[in-house]
Amino acid sequence: xxxxxxxxxxxxxxxxxxxxxxxxxxxxxxxxxxxxxxxxxxxxxxxxxxxxxxxxxxxxxxxxxxxxxxxxxxxxxxxxxxxxxxxxxxxxxxxxxxxxxxxxxxxxxxxxxxxxxxxxxxxxxxxxxxxxxxxxxxxxxxxxxxxxxxxxxxxxxxxxxxxxxxxxxxxxxxxxxxxxxxxxxxxxxxxxxxxxxxxxxxxxxxxxxxxxxxxxxxxxxxxxxxxxxxxxxxxxxxxxxxxxxxxxxxxxxxxxxxxxxxxxxxxxxxxxxxxxxxxxxxxxxxxxxxxxxxxxxxxxxxxxxxxxxxxxxxxxxxxxxxxxxxxxxxxxxxxxxxxxxxxxxxxxxxxxxxxxxxxxxxxxxxxxxxxxxxxxxxxxxxxxxxxxxxxxxxxxxxxxxxxxxxxxxxxxxxxxxxxxxxxxxxxxxxxxxxxxxxxxxxxxxxxxxxxxxxxxxxxxxxxxxxxxxxxxxxxxxxxxxxxxxxxxxxxxxxxxxxxxxxxxxxxxxxxxxxxxxxxxxxxxxxxxxxxxxxxxxxxxxxxxxxxxxxxxxxxxxxxxxxxxxxxxxxxxxxxxxxxxxxxxxxxxxxxxxxxxx
Numbered sequence: 001x002x003x004x005x006x007x008x009x010x011x012x013x014x015x016x017x018x019x020x021x022x023x024x025x026x027x028x029x030x031x032x033x034x035x036x037x038x039x040x041x042x043x044x045x046x047x048x049x050x051x052x053x054x055x056x057x058x059x060x061x062x063x064x065x066x067x068x069x070x071x072x073x074x075x076x077x078x079x080x081x082x083x084x085x086x087x088x089x090x091x092x093x094x095x096x097x098x099x100x101x102x103x104x105x106x107x108x109x110x111x112x113x114x115x116x117x118x119x120x121x122x123x124x125x126x127x128x129x130x131x132x133x134x135x136x137x138x139x140x141x142x143x144x145x146x147x148x149x150x151x152x153x154x155x156x157x158x159x160x161x162x163x164x165x166x167x168x169x170x171x172x173x174x175x176x177x178x179x180x181x182x183x184x185x186x187x188x189x190x191x192x193x194x195x196x197x198x199x200x201x202x203x204x205x206x207x208x209x210x211x212x213x214x215x216x217x218x219x220x221x222x223x224x225x226x227x228x229x230x231x232x233x234x235x236x237x238x239x240x241x242x243x244x245x246x247x248x249x250x251x252x253x254x255x256x257x258x259x260x261x262x263x264x265x266x267x268x269x270x271x272x273x274x275x276x277x278x279x280x281x282x283x284x285x286x287x288x289x290x291x292x293x294x295x296x297x298x299x300x301x302x303x304x305x306x307x308x309x310x311x312x313x314x315x316x317x318x319x320x321x322x323x324x325x326x327x328x329x330x331x332x333x334x335x336x337x338x339x340x341x342x343x344x345x346x347x348x349x350x351x352x353x354x355x356x357x358x359x360x361x362x363x364x365x366x367x368x369x370x371x372x373x374x375x376x377x378x379x380x381x382x383x384x385x386x387x388x389x390x391x392x393x394x395x396x397x398x399x400x401x402x403x404x405x406x407x408x409x410x411x412x413x414x415x416x417x418x419x420x421x422x423x424x425x426x427x428x429x430x431x432x433x434x435x436x437x438x439x440x441x442x443x444x445x446x447x448x449x450x451x452x453x454x455x456x457x458x459x460x461x462x463x464x465x466x467x468x469x470x471x472x473x474x475x476x477x478x479x480x481x482x483x484x485x486x487x488x489x490x491x492x493x494x495x496x497x498x499x500x501x502x503x504x505x506x507x508x509x510x511x512x513x514x515x516x517x518x519x520x521x522x523x524x525x526x527x528x529x530x531x532x533x534x535x536x537x538x539x540x541x542x543x544x545x546x547x548x549x550x551x552x553x554x555x556x557x558x559x560x561x562x563x564x565x566x567x568x569x570x571x572x573x574x575x576x577x578x579x580x581x582x583x584x585x586x587x588x589x590x591x592x593x594x595x596x597x
Contacts, residue, residue, distance in 0.1 A: 032095035039088035103149035132215030141324035148321030180275040184268035352541030360408035384552035387561035431504035435516035439488030463506035468528035469498035
């Protein structure tokens with residue numbers, strides 16, 4: 001077996017292992033498909049027997065069963081025909097319903113499993129992958145598998161059933177004619193495997209091109225404001241055209257292979273049919289084969305060979321489905337490195353005492369980002385981190401949330417190493433307001449309540465008041481029920497930021513993190529946010545990453561981070577007196593340096 005064929009059947013094996021919980025339903029659907037096909041080929045046999053009754057009458061095959069009168073023989077055949085058609089219809093219904101419902105349930109389960117696994121993956125996984133490609137796997141690839149299960153699986157089973165059932169009848173009636181009629185089948189099978197070997201890499205390329213096209217479209221739609229502002233619509237349209245053309249070209253190569261397969265199969269089928277037609281006719285004329293048996297063989301030759309013309313289409317569906325299955329299962333099998341330990345605990349109460357003990361960190365094989373960070377953040381204190389872009393400030397927060405794991409040292413929450421705490425419970429204790437605010441397409445009320453689904457409207461209003469957001473919310477057309485648009489595009493940057501703060505406050509966490517939380521607001525809004533922060537910070541540990549130093553002058557401790565190290569620590573006045581990096585940053589931002597020059 002070729003490497004490509006082995007790859008596809010390996011994908012099928014992986015899919016069957018994944019679907020082990022559906023084995024009973026798969027077995028039942030397979031049984032229904034087999035029985036439907038067995039009933040389907042029986043009318044041809046009955047036609048041959050009927051011809052035998054008409055020609056030989058009292059000497060017919062049926063007469064040997066004890067019914068001598070030809071009229072009653074025909075009645076018996078009519079009753080059998082009715083029963084066979086009823087059986088065929090019954091199992092046709094059952095296999096259609098079972099396979100289609102199985103396709104729906106399996107694609108639903110795979111999509112959910114893949115999506116839930118994506119949510120558990122480390123942030124590092126997403127650094128080199130596009131959102132559009134992931135969406136393509138979760139949607140288009142899953143749908144491709146569904147299409148195969150809806151019809152292709154049944155077709156494969158029924159082709160095999162036809163070969164076995166009809167072949168058995170052929171060899172029982174005339175082994176000589178059977179050997180001639182079956183001569184084209186090896187050619188057909190070899191052709192199918194040849195096609196499968198040639199098609200497998202082509203369909204893998206088709207799936208990859210779908211992902212790349214989806215990634216391009218997703219990125220462009222998300223960045224439509226930037227595209228318009230730079231007037232690059234034609235440039236981006238050309239980029240989409242090229243990606244779409246590459247997808248079309250990949251599909252054309254696969255289509256060329258699949259289209260060439262059917263004419264070859266038809267010629268092989270014609271050879272088998274002519275062999276049965278001529279040789280069987282000569283044997284009947286010479287008296288070596290009775291007329292009824294000849295009629296059965298002629299009818300069954302078509303029943304045997306013509307369904308094989310659909311083999312190319314079925315293999316086409318199979319290859320597309322296996323290419324998609326590989327992508328889905330590869331995604332599901334991506335290892336999750338940051339996960340709960342077997343002995344992970346759920347804290348009953350968190351005070352918010354944070355400690356970094358000799359923490360080191362680097363992103364992959366890159367240069368270290370943090371070097372031997374050791375610090376203590378007391379309960380209910382307000383601590384700020386400042387420094388140049390890329391100094392490692394935000395990385396400290398990502399490590400606390402366990403988005404990444406330190407390459408050395410440890411982080412403690414209330415004296416407990418955070419890796420010994422359940423991830424969900426750890427992150428529920430921390431409220432994060434980041435610089436890049438993400439709002440979901442929904443109402444203001446829904447976005448504030450995100451993460452606190454059981455919150456009452458009064459609690460939502462209180463959180464909005466604390467974030468100084470109620471005034472602008474009440475001015476919106478539908479107030480708290482106003483839709484914010486995708487990613488909150490109907491709101492200004494400052495409004496989105498205040499909703500993000502309200503969302504974090506409604507969560508009422510013992511630890512509140514503000515990562516450049518006032519970077520997108522005007523001076524008036526910043527002052528309002530500062531007032532609310534002063535009110536709420538007394539009851540929780542507050543960690544602030546700030547670029548505007550004016551927002552952290554009241555912090556209990558300010559840490560200056562430079563090239564992954566904490567180089568200065570102290571209160572605002574102490575750091576100014578120290579006249580180091582912090583004092584230099586303060587002079588730049590306040591213009592004190594210019595005034596003294």
